[in-house]
Amino acid sequence: MTKKFYVMLSMLVLFSMVLAACGPTAVTEEPVVPTEALPTAVPAEPTQAAPEEPAMAIKACQVTDVGGIDDKSFNATAWLGMQQAATDFGAEVKYLESQQQSDYEVNINAFLEDGCDIIISVGFLLADATSAAADANPDQKFAIVDSGNSGKANVLGNASQIDQATFLAGYLAAGMTETGKVGTYVGILFPATQAFMDGYAMGVAKYNEVHGTEVEVLGWDMETQKGLEVGNFESLDDGRALGEQLLDEGADIIMPVAGPVGLGTLAVMQERGTGLLIGVDNDWSVANPDKADYILASALKKIDVFVHDAIMQAQDGTFVGGQDYMLTLENEGVGLAYGTAWESQVPAELMAEIEALIPQIVSGEVPTMPAR
């Protein structure tokens, strides 16, 4: 009896391990190329070598986090930057997908052996593995997306002034609301997510100042730095409930800063046939084409700009680690993208106002974060 049981249990454990481990963990050099999700001029050529480039071609290698290469988010956008680098200056680009967190180190080591000129880790989850590898290989260039450089002289970190983009989104929302109330909520509150809501609320306040309106922000209080919080980045059901609450309170435009949780809000908007959503990080109207009618705009964080520039710097020898590359409106690393279904419906004057705000934000004339 017990023997049989152990056999069965070990089968089960083995089975789950095999499942978790199988799939192209290691060297996946033939990607299933994301097509629709990435509106890009780059042809869907697979990775490997860039065309007809002589020996001088820089070799750039991307390690994804567990989201995989076409996660419609950071990894896919980073890959887009890699592909652009390949077309712009003939970099040789390749990537490895991480299936689980223990793969980060493995994949980075694989690229170290492969002789990559620059290794690009995608996501703050890879921060530990990257800084460990940077310590062990001080001559290797690293760049890490959405994380600081961890004080390593050979790592180029990445940060963004997303508040500049959400400021524009807030201004747009305030201009588009019919109820005089706009909403937002956050997955888990920490400084990086606070910036989203601060920018949003500042944008609404700016619109109020310019137009003498009194549009209200539900779900974020700039003074106390407190707001509506989900408590996780997973539960779409929570997103649905919060969406209902915000709609019930009269907010007709909602910006969820909570990853997939926001898709729950999108579902309830579609069900009720009311409300508009502002996506964050990537263009939600492209990622969710069936619900594009409910997506007003997205506040973009263009990881591809960072990845592209990091490779370019490594190529022309201007790469300096130990600092963070800042994505801003100025270098077009952050920005506002109108939803595919709404681009034509936003009044031209409002669009012009938003366009006019950009240089003012870049010059620092219009603050996008509350003074502290």
Next chain:
Amino acid sequence: MATTTMNNTTNDIEVSEGILRQQRRRRIVMGLIFIGIAVFIWLVFVAKLERGVITTFVMTPGGASAQAGDWVFPTVPYLNAIAGLCAAIGAYQIVRGFGKRTYSALALVVILFIFSFLAWATAGGSTNLAGLLRVMVVRSVPLTIGALSGILCERAGIINIAIEGMMLMAAFVSTVFASLTHNLMLGMLSGIVAGGLLGLVHGVLSIKYKINQIISGTVINIFATGITSYLSSKYIQKVEYQYLNEPGLFPQLEVPLVSKIPFIGPILFNHNIYVFATIIFVVVLTVLLFYTRWGLRLRSVGEHPKAADTLGINVIRTRYMAVVLGGMMAGFGGTYFSLGSSGRFDELMTAGRGFIGLAAMIFGNWNPFGALGAGMLFGFFDSLSAKASLLKVPLPSEFIGMAPYLATIIVLAGVVGRSQAPAAEGIPYEKE
């Protein structure tokens, strides 16, 4: 002879005097709590309000067809009246006592307190009371279903902490099937089957191989988390497989006539199939468990399997049946997340609801109606904590979110009420 009787009587009197003293003390403590709440309302809520301020409760949730006028009332007089009522209930409790109805009195005072909290937080503005209650009903669904799954298993003596995993698996399977067949009902059925199969695995591990049931449940949770996350990130989140992650949503149904009742109608009678099914399952399961031979046998297996076996009940088979049914129930609950709530699957989307369902089961004392009540209570506090942060209440919303779980711990510790788990729970049955 005479002396013994004497002794007995004095003992009885002493014992009953002890009980009486204890009862009196509890009565007075409870009364003082009520009065404390009244004082709290006066000191914290009323004291800081301006006299003429007005509270507006919107009585129609967004998107409802039955309209109801707003409920507008002057805040201070209402709060004064509520505090007075709480104080009066407290005074009566101290002097006379509510006896068996003490807990009803407690519930009433708590409801009054929450109402006055809302009225105070809303003062000078408006809040959607109907929306709050509607969200409460919706949020109770996965918790109640999870609790029913737990009840089915545990009443037969099998601890099922794998509800979370079963739900997650069912959410995944139902998403894929519903997307492939373009049929929500088939999707739901596939989810129920998936849950049932995991229930069977749990049964085989814990009944046949007598493995510790907590371990077996944990294994299933880890397995379900791993395989769904893997398949999700590998396939259905990708653009070229997007057609596998578009199952659609069960539509909202309006119950004829009653859904037109202002206020009540939109809260209770305008939901998707899951809310109605939950109520039906609660009633059916109560009848089955407590009023049929089947239920008696199931419960006897959970309380005293040896006695049941002696009387000719097949303990093993009954337990298998219970755990598979429990798995199917959890599977049904899992499909709520994909087909009833968000219309897609994402990794870890059940977010611990299955475990909270277990808490609801304990809070509800292993009783379907209790589970429904606990689910509603938990749902209410979920809903209230969101409202509180929208109203910018100067109190971390986490504290409000915490309240139901604190209450569960208090119940578990036996401070209020008593939770009574099935006696043979968690013990594998060994036939002699």
